[in-house]
Amino acid sequence: MSSPSIFLLGATGYLGSEFLILLAEAYPDYPINALVRNATEARKEKLERIHPNLKVTEGSLDDESIIREAAIKADIVINTASSDHWPSVKATLDGLETSSAKRPGNPPLYIHVSGCGIISDNARGQGPVSGKVWSDIGLDLKDCDQTNTHLPSDIPIVTAGTRKENPVRTIIIYPAQIYGVGRGIQRTTLWLRIFMDYAKTVGYAGTWGAGLNGQNTIHIRDMADICLFIFRKALVSEADEGADGLYFSSTETTITYGEWARKMGDHLYKKGLVKEPGAKPMPDEVVEPLGNYGWSLLGGNMLGRADRLTRMGWKPVYSDQIALLDDLPEAIDACAEDMGWTTAETQSADAPSLRYDGQNLYSER
Incomplete structure (x- = not known):
């Protein structure tokens, strides 16, 4: 019996390349067919060194026809790229629907x-409004605040996984705050x-x-292991779907954004990369351009229990060995190195090297 074919989006990313290992x-x-933007020979070689049976298809998430055709040909599609890029998700679902019909x-x-x-x-930067901790068992996405991120893509995915005609076996994974220096191509988290x-x-x-x-936390190596754990279970039809x-x-450990921001500020100040230690709220002119997207994703509480994984027998390893705050200095140093950031010169006249198109936030690094 031949091995199932995989179409992988996000292979060069933080989680994607760790999972690829x-x-x-x-x-x-x-x-494995990996979609890669700007597929230079150097990028191809990096991926091919990780997985011996990988080929590269050049294209971006905006190349809907390429994604659709690749999804049609694949037995399995795994998307570790942007969770909010609806055109690429729709192209994937369209391709998988065609595949299902065949x-x-x-x-x-x-x-x-x-x-x-x-x-x-x-909560706009405040503590938990209700103190609610969500469980993934019995979770209905329609019970979530419909202004929140990810839902415009996730709800159609569940629909594809529950329909009778041309169904798709769908699984959605919801990482908590991932931390740690990765071993893959992108070393640091978004x-x-x-x-x-x-x-x-x-x-x-x-x-x-x-x-x-605040939010729950998970180490990058545990997060990649979760992806593999669920993948293994799905191969033998032992994973919940639809x-x-x-x-x-996630783990049960939670941390507030202020806690790790203060640790970040102190470390950056010690390294001579910023002019003030600690942390403080950023002014409106900095945060408001991201609007509700920023306030929801970066100013809200996101507390969830991994009850389904626990029931299936998965347990964390790396998250129990090193906490986010302990790991943070190494991750900051790796990120500063990748950014080429060596002095405390601020760039208040320049926008951050991030791109926001009104729905998605991208790092240009």
Whole structure:
């Protein structure tokens, strides 16, 4: 029996490349087609060194026809790229629907990595409004605040996984705040790059509002292991899918944004990279351009329990060995190195090297 084919989006990213390392160790014979933007020979070589049976398709998330055709040809699509890029998600779902019609009784599998922004309480930098901790067992996305991030993509995915005609086997993974220096191509997490960019711009570590909002945490190596764990279970039809295929991926440890922002500020100040230690709220002219997206994702509380994973027998390893605050200095140094940030010169006249198109936030690094 031939190995199932995989179409992977986000292979060069923080989580995607860490997950690819585990895929190579567990399933080196599985053919992988990786969508790669600006697919230089150097980028191709990096990916091919990680997984021996990988080929690269050049394209971005905006190349809907490329994504659609690749999804049609794949047995499994795994998306670790932008969770809010609806055109690429729609192209994926369209391709998988076509594939399902061609293989009745054997629908393709779609594993989509989203985020806990779906359960934000929009507290605008304050502590938990209700103190609610969400469980992923019995979770209905329609019960979430419909202004929250990720839902415009996630709800159609669940619909594809529950319909009778041309169904898709759908799984959505909801990581908590991922931390740690990765072993893959992108070493640092997007939230760290976001706040480092803003610190470089304003000259101090800043928060959305008071920074009293918090989130559960998960180490990058545990997060990649969760992806592999769910993937393994799905291969043998032992994973919950469709309406039940929603997985919070977190530990019970929580931390406020203000706590790690203060640690960031102190470390950056010690390194001579900012002019003030500690952390404080950033001014309106800095945070308001991101509007509700920023306040919901960066100023809200997102507290969820990984009850489904616990029931399935998954347990964290790295998250229990090193906490976010202990790991943060190393991650900050890695991020500063990647940014080429070597002095305390602020760039208040320049915008951070992030791009926001009204729906998605991208790092240009």
